[in-house]
Amino acid sequence: SQQGEEDPQALSIQEGENATMNCSYKTSINNLQWYRQNSGRGLVHLILIRSNEREKHSGRLRVTLDTSKKSSSLLITASRAADTASYFCATEPNMRFGAGTRLTVKP
Amino acid sequence: GAVVSQHPSWVICKSGTSVKIECRSLDFQATTMFWYRQFPKQSLMLMATSNEGSKATYEQGVEKDKFLINHASLTLSTLTVTSAHPEDSSFYICSATWGSSGRSGNEQFFGPGTRLTVL
Numbered sequence: 001s002q003q004g005e006e007d008p009q010a011l012s013i014q015e016g017e018n019a020t021m022n023c024s025y026k027t028s029i030n031n032l033q034w035y036r037q038n039s040g041r042g043l044v045h046l047i048l049i050r051s052n053e054r055e056k057h058s059g060r061l062r063v064t065l066d067t068s069k070k071s072s073s074l075l076i077t078a079s080r081a082a083d084t085a086s087y088f089c090a091t092e093p094n095m096r097f098g099a100g101t102r103l104t105v106k107p
Numbered sequence: 108g109a110v111v112s113q114h115p116s117w118v119i120c121k122s123g124t125s126v127k128i129e130c131r132s133l134d135f136q137a138t139t140m141f142w143y144r145q146f147p148k149q150s151l152m153l154m155a156t157s158n159e160g161s162k163a164t165y166e167q168g169v170e171k172d173k174f175l176i177n178h179a180s181l182t183l184s185t186l187t188v189t190s191a192h193p194e195d196s197s198f199y200i201c202s203a204t205w206g207s208s209g210r211s212g213n214e215q216f217f218g219p220g221t222r223l224t225v226l
Contacts, residue, residue, distance in 0.1 A: 033215065042113075042200060042219040043151075088150060095141055095202070095215060097151040 006089060006098040014106050019076040021101040023089035024069075030092045032065055034074050036085045037100075043088070046074070081107045109135045111203050113218035120191055121226055127187045128221045130201030136181035137203035141215070142174075145198040157184050191225040198222050 006023045013019055023032070031050045035043040049056045049065045049072065056063045062075040076083055088100045110133040120126050130140055139158050143151040155176050157163040163176035173195075175187040184203075188195055199222075202215040 035217075040198070040220075040222075043202075043217040045214050045216070048214055090215070095156075096153050097143075099150045102148075 006087070006101045008101060009099065010102045010104070012104040012106065013079055015079060015081055017079055017105075019079050019083070019103055019105070021074045021087050021103070022071060023073070023098050024071045025089075025091050025098075026070065027091075029067075032063075032072050033090050033092070034061075034063060034072075035088045035090065035097075037088065038085045046087075076103075079103075079105045081105050109133075109203075109214075109216045111137075111201065111216045111218040113199075113201060113221050115221060116219060117222040117224075119224045119226065122192055123190055125187055125189045126191055126223060127185055128199055128201075128223075130184045130186070130203065130218050132182050132203045132216070135203075135205055135216075137184070137205060138181065139204050140178055140184040141202045142176060142184075142186050143200045143202070145200060145220075147198075151200060154186075188223065191223070193225045196223055196225045 029051055031048055033048045034046040037043050047058050047061055047063050049063050060077045065072045083105045086100045086102045088097045090097045112131045114129045118126055141156055142154045144154055145151045153166050154169045155163040155165045157176050157178040159178050159181050165171050173189055178184040198220050200220040202217045204215050
């Protein structure tokens with residue numbers, strides 16, 4: 001069964017704009033991880049945020065975690081066409097994935 | 108980051124045959140491996156969690172006898188789709204970590220996936 005739910009399901013923006021994706025989950029977690037997947041390919045790990053952390057940065061990525069609301073957000077700043085992909089969150093334990101957000105960045 | 112490979116990357120088989128997919132951790136010892144399937148434009152569905160040397164833990168609704176998982180060594184897990192049917196056609200992805208299932212807090216490393224088409 002799925003653990004997380006991402007929204008929006010699809011997001012289309014212009015290059016240079018920021019993209020925000022949200023993930024909600026149902027049960028207690030140890031950590032939450034964000035991944036990207038290019039069409040028909042494997043997953044690439046982006047960032048891991050632990051349950052006792054509230055915010056984490058990595059390059060143009062910013063992830064927040066609100067355990068009281070059981071939600072996380074992924075912000076991609078200054079988006080590029082190469083950021084076009086599907087983005088998923090996954091929670092540990094159990095490593096179940098949300099439905100994903102398909103991001104399209106138009107040049 | 109660590110590398111996980113899958114073989115084959117794609118396979119086409121006839122209905123009723125069995126197909127084996129290998130997942131290897133190339134530069135680390137994977138105590139836990141996960142198997143997922145993914146339908147087009149959908150998310151990854153966890154099928155089973157496999158710890159080296161023990162039986163796999165299957166998710167509800169996944170048939171153990173149909174999807175045989177063997178994690179015989181710290182670098183290799185195999186998924187065998189037995190008596191495959193067209194509805195088994197999917198993208199199968201494995202991931203590996205060196206932590207114990209559910210407690211690692213470690214990054215999952217994903218294989219590139221295997222596309223199975225059953226005719």
